[in-house]
Amino acid sequence: MTIRRYFGFVVGCDPGAHGQTVWKVRVKDPTSQFNGQKFAVASVRDGLTLAQGLNVTFVLGIMDGPTGGRVTRAIDVLPVVADARPAVA
Numbered sequence: 649m650t651i652r653r654y655f656g657f658v659v660g661c662d663p664g665a666h667g668q669t670v671w672k673v674r675v676k677d678p679t680s681q682f683n684g685q686k687f688a689v690a691s692v693r694d695g696l697t698l699a700q701g702l703n704v705t706f707v708l709g710i711m712d713g714p715t716g717g718r719v720t721r722a723i724d725v726l727p728v729v730a731d732a733r734p735a736v737a
Contacts, residue, residue: 651707652707652708653705653706653707654675654677654680654682654705654706654707654708654722655675655676655677655703655704655705655728656673656674656675656676656677656703656704656705656706656722657673657674657676657701657702657703657704658671658672658673658698658699658700658701658702658704659672659673659674659686659700660672660700661698661700665714670688670689671688671689671698672686672687672688672689673686673687673689673704673706673722673725674686674687675687682708687706687708687720687721687722688719688721688722689706689721689722689723689725690709690711690721690722690723691723691724691725692724692725692726693724693725693726696725696726696727698725702727703727703728704725704726704727704728705725705726705728706722706723706724706725706726707722707723707724708720708721708722708723709721709722709723
């Protein structure tokens, strides 16, 4: 089994059930079959605070939905860290 991280960005949030905020991310990867699709966020790593427009990576997972069906969610959402290596002159 291969686990793939997808690149994307935080689209924003919507009010969810029981007053909880539901954040959504969009895949931004032209090589992916999911390019342009939005997914609700199921989990973030290390207490990450999401914000609209934040570039992130995530894994897509299938889980039980609120009405009993199966849904795809973004899990293990992490911010994209800029390359910290110095430029070569």
